[in-house]
Amino acid sequence: MIEFNHVSKVYKEVKALDDVSFTVGAGSVTAFLGPNGAGKSTALRILVGLSRATSGSATVFGRAYAELDGPAHRVGTMFAPNAYHPGRTGRESLTLGAMTLGLPRRRVDEVLDLVGLTHRESRRVVKGYSLGMRQRLGVAHALLGRPGVLVLDEPGNGLDPQGMRWMRGLLRGLADSGCAVLLSSHLLHEAEEVADRVVVVGRGRVLAQGTMDELNRGRTLEQTFFDLTAGADRSVA
Numbered sequence: 001m002i003e004f005n006h007v008s009k010v011y012k013e014v015k016a017l018d019d020v021s022f023t024v025g026a027g028s029v030t031a032f033l034g035p036n037g038a039g040k041s042t043a044l045r046i047l048v049g050l051s052r053a054t055s056g057s058a059t060v061f062g063r064a065y066a067e068l069d070g071p072a073h074r075v076g077t078m079f080a081p082n083a084y085h086p087g088r089t090g091r092e093s094l095t096l097g098a099m100t101l102g103l104p105r106r107r108v109d110e111v112l113d114l115v116g117l118t119h120r121e122s123r124r125v126v127k128g129y130s131l132g133m134r135q136r137l138g139v140a141h142a143l144l145g146r147p148g149v150l151v152l153d154e155p156g157n158g159l160d161p162q163g164m165r166w167m168r169g170l171l172r173g174l175a176d177s178g179c180a181v182l183l184s185s186h187l188l189h190e191a192e193e194v195a196d197r198v199v200v201v202g203r204g205r206v207l208a209q210g211t212m213d214e215l216n217r218g219r220t221l222e223q224t225f226f227d228l229t230a231g232a233d234r235s236v237a
């Protein structure tokens with residue numbers, strides 16, 4: 001469902017991605033891991049058409065995101081948790097999103113329920129939201145169109161333990177119902193709990209990929225990660 005095919009991205013002085021290839025299939029959660037500056041956000045942004053690859057291709061459902069019919073219905077995305085207008089309520093932000101997608105207003109209540117934002121919370125302005133609430137709002141927005149693919153940049157950031165458990169359950173449930181989920185994260189324990197597959201990048205290159213068991217071979221994901229990224233723990237110079 002998601003395919004990165006030899007994707008490279010060069011900014012003026014930085015090779016942010018270097019020949020990145022991997023796939024994410026339906027019904028699975030793939031954790032995209034790597035140190036700061038490894039290229040995770042760049043890859044996700046290219047996938048959903050927010051940035052252009054220098055070479056190679058990234059496709060969803062076999063096509064570039066921009067070439068999909070109704071991409072925002074088919075691919076749910078979440079990037080910066082501060083992307084919402086601070087003066088709007090969470091409900092207003094979602095209602096605007098629903099209107100843009102041509103969805104009925106009741107879908108707003110459905111996604112609010114899915115992410116556990118209460119009626120009262122949804123009527124507060126976003127500038128008063130905690131980071132965890134913003135993350136929930138972001139996920140709610142991503143789910144509006146009932147997408148078959150979810151692309152989430154650090155969705156666990158700022159969530160408390162209960163929030164983490166909720167996020168795990170939500171993503172697992174979505175994958176079990178056929179969704180392909182790709183998430184970037186620094187939270188190795190959480191990634192280990194929720195992901196079926198892992199792709200580890202460092203300095204723009206894929207260092208390893210496979211199922212959790214294939215990668216870890218009896219180690220914790222944290223041990224695996226540190227072994228893989230030793231020497232690749234700074235951003236590309």
Ligand SMILES: Nc1ncnc2c1ncn2[C@@H]1O[C@H](COP(=O)(O)OP(=O)(O)OP(=O)(O)O)[C@@H](O)[C@H]1O
Binds near residue numbers: 012015038235236
């Ligand atoms: N617009 C840009 N212009 C120039 N360089 C950029 C740009 N965006 C990202 N980079 C560089 O590309 C590299 C990869 O950055 P990216 O944000 O993709 O990493 P990341 O793995 O998401 O990092 P983090 O975990 O810190 O969010 C870094 O060296 C970064 O400085």
